[in-house]
Amino acid sequence: MEGKKKGHILKRFGLRIPLVLWSLAVLYPIFWMMLGSFKTNAEIYANPWGMPESFGFQNFIDAWNNYNIDLGVFNSLLVTVLGSLLALMLAVPTSYALERMEFKGSTMLFNLYISAMMIPMVLGWIPLFFLLMNFGMLDNLFGLSVVYAVSQLPFSIFVLTTFMGSIPKELEESAAMDGMSPYRILWKIITPLSMSGIITVTIMNAIQFWNEYFMALIFLQSRENYTLGLAIDFISREASYTNAWGTLFASLTIAIIPIIILYAIFQRRISKGMTEGAIKG
Structure with missing residues (x-):
């Protein structure tokens, strides 16, 4: 019974991995774009993947x-x-x-x-x-x-x-x-x-x-x-x-x-x- 329960959990986890990876692939460019909207041009060129030094508008x-x-x-x-x-x-x-x-x-x-x-x-x-x-x-x-x-x-x-x-x-x-x-x-x-x-x-x-x-x-x-x-x-x-x-x-x-x-x-x-x-x- 315990083996079936573990198998069910692993199956659910295995099905969710592709969904999580796909969600990250879709959401990360949007998140990166929003971060870029708060950066100066110098920050974008110096550190395009990093966080902005300050969240200015x-x-x-x-x-x-x-x-x-x-x-x-x-x-x-x-x-x-x-x-x-x-x-x-x-x-x-x-x-x-x-x-x-x-x-x-x-x-x-x-x-x-x-x-x-x-x-x-x-x-x-x-x-x-x-x-x-x-x-x-x-x-x-x-x-x-x-x-x-x-x-x-x-x-x-x-x-x-x-x-x-x-x-x-x-x-x-x-x-x-x-x-x-x-x-x-x-x-x-x-x-x-x-x-x-x-x-x-x-x-x-x-x-x-x-x-x-x-x-x-x-x-x-x-x-x-x-x-x-x-x-x-x-x-x-x-x-x-x-x-x-x-x-x-x-x-x-x-x-x-x-x-x-x-x-x-x-x-x-x-x-x-x-x-x-x-x-x-």
Whole structure:
């Protein structure tokens, strides 16, 4: 009995070793980057792997004031909020219609949305560029938000339909008998009961929009419209000439801290929402 217990402990320990090593490999560069954000350029060159002599915030001040990282933060926050809201406004009623309302071609339309998840977004960048240019929405933060929302629409619909499909239809039938319209049923009954899925979709979309770089690079041109990714790319190019590596590390730290905080707060809800969606689906 004791031998089996020791074997079980060794087995668990052996399974955890690769996970611990992988965690260290992922977390150490982030930790090193954060330490670099508190170092002067002299410290970075003299001792790149060591601790900073003092934890000063001059690099953050320089990034905020001299390199306009504050504008990048504001622009990224704007497109993230707008894109997430637009995605929800489109995905919630579409998911309800596909899941609850039977009409000709509903299955084909649902399969079309799901198949769109398999198509690489890169294939649509050139047509989207000319489409936005024709509508006068090129180099426009609202136009970028619309592109973000549409790009995440298939994923949002896929998740939300699984949640809405688990809601008993008897609730809708009772509400309809009481005189509620389909729109009121959607917003008063279905939406509150699907809140777990809505929160999961919103957080996943927000993380995607905040971190997005390539579409912003293609559709934004003027520096005042740069999102955080483009602003950091500009600082990176400047650092190769001015040696502002501490400022670059500070900018990267500013970019990742909101996502870390957001995920830490909602990690349980995200995991619960994705698990519930998989089981209900």
